Amino acid sequence: MGLAAAARAVLLLLAVAGVLLRPAAAEIKQESFKDDSRPSILFEKFGFGLNGMVSISVTGAKASSTLARPDPAQIGFFLLSDESLFEAIYDQPAPTDLNPNPESSPTCVLSSPYVSLLFTFADLNDKGYYNKTFPITHPDEYSLFFANCAPETSVTMEVRTDMYNTNPDGTKDYLSVGMASVPGIYAFFVVCYVVFLAGWLYVTLYRNRLSAHRIHHLMSGLLVARMLYCISAAEDQHYIRTAGTPHGWDVMFYLFQLVKGVILFAVIALIGTGWSFLKPFLQDKEKKVLMVVIPLQVAANIAAAVVGETGPFLQGWVTWNQIFLFVDVACCCAVLFPVVWSMRSLRESSKTDGKAARTLAKLTLFRQFYVVVIGYLYFTRIIVYALKTITNYKYRWVSVAAEEVATMAFYMFMFYMFRPAERNQYFALDEDDEEAAEMALREEEFEL
Structure with missing residues (x-):
């Protein structure tokens, strides 16, 4: 050659x-x-x-x-x-x-x-x-x-x-034509998260404070982290647009990107285990998931920072990209295990606890959560990435807007389904529905 x-x-x-x-x-x-x-x-x-x-x-x-x-x-x-x-x-x-x-x-x-x-x-x-x-x-x-x-x-x-x-x-x-509106997009979602956080604090600290668990306060922290991430992203892109350099906002951007990523995957894993809803403790295997996910998120964000702050001219740039993609996919897979374990545990307990209606309600909720988590991860990792590559360079802002809209929709679903309430959806069914629930569980076992 x-x-x-x-x-x-x-x-x-x-x-x-x-x-x-x-x-x-x-x-x-x-x-x-x-x-x-x-x-x-x-x-x-x-x-x-x-x-x-x-x-x-x-x-x-x-x-x-x-x-x-x-x-x-x-x-x-x-x-x-x-x-x-x-x-x-x-x-x-x-x-x-x-x-x-x-x-x-x-x-x-x-x-x-x-x-x-x-x-x-x-x-x-x-x-x-x-x-x-x-x-x-x-x-x-x-x-x-x-x-x-x-x-x-x-x-x-x-x-x-x-x-x-x-x-x-x-x-x-200094922003590409298709990215010129990105600072405004992040600023808009800052306002959205401020309203979201105010409504969530009203529900957890005032209206249903007696029913609030530790997980709900962690979810409040997630909203704060996401809001701070959007603020730092908006400022970072604004200063790059006007001066060509982020003036230190890139440090805040990567910091809050790390924090919101760690809290998000921790919340998904903890909700998947039923922590504070079904049981007040975590099993060893569930603790191991958190011990794996959190270091992986740190590694992913270090790789993302190296990629974002350098460029393709770095000799190891492709390697850092591969590291980021690998650990991000590993995190996405790891947080699904607790949900699967909880669904399996509920199926097994339905045969012995005599509370088929409640078990069916919990199982249905976990299934919905599992499907939505997969849909969210798939959309933000694949669909958004496809939008970045196939859309005309003048409309690259669409991928940023799509990711933020999907994230907001996922948060609203998760926070609504697992909001503090005297009768949350884990226990939505009454004892009168036991016979119908038992029939549904038997049909499900037969199909499986």
Whole structure:
């Protein structure tokens, strides 16, 4: 395989990773590279409007090779739109009678007609410095790449990239076109969670305070954590939009993302075990679920922070994405076990406790909760992710709105079903319904 084919293969993997994996926030990025021999590096992906700009500053750039002196014209930066991605990758020279094997004389991706070449190392001054702002003539979503087509060559440099759209008043908007409304979306849900929290506190602390259990206070903490997460996300995106940097709000964002994730999975696991509703204690296996879920959530959020604060140019970026996806899926699977265990325990107890009606009510509630949890996890992990990849770059905010709406709907369902009440739905059926409940349980056993 020729050098160009190898470079294009890596380019394809990076481009696919940029689509399938979580992209970093588009803002001002600055990174140093030392003796980096990668044939291609994806820096950023950004949706440009009519007045889009790309500013690149390179300092201390130099290329060294174990072979001959590298050609500086084969090392440089370029932009590539998604629609031109595969054309650029498979832009191979056609075989001829004089050259039946085109791989023997590969072409560099920098010379492809499908890419927008910005500059090469031939444009650097004697000190390896270059700084220029490039206007975007055709609005679209572009990926900024660095390509190194020189054989056996490593590059050392410091790079600062600014990708932004220019507002009518001349100010810069560092958020991609499709993400410009995201700060407003998070601000709207801050108000929603404030109202939600006020109503929940009224129910738990005033109206039904005698029926409230410890789980209900933990659920209050979940609403507070989610509200603080939305506040930090709104501020983070607002400052990135106006200044290109989050001004420290990224730290708060990742902190509250961790807290709300840990509390959410803990609440789901505790509700699934029936803690404070069916029994005042947790069994050993249920404690082990919490001991597994909480460290996994910490690991997932560390991976998410590394991915969000760096970018595809980090050498281990794909690995960190894989870690995040793995532990997130592991958490989603782990929290379902307590619900399944409780459903199995209820089926077994229905044969001996003589309270079929109450058992059927509890079992029905657990089933509903189980189905909704699966639906919520499936939607936020797969459907929302699909929306990010298939929607036009101008409408990327739809995936953020969809995730927040789904989360709000899930919280409302969970909080309503397990709200404090003198007669909650675990004990909704009366003793008069015993015969009908026994019949339903027998039919269920027969079907199983």
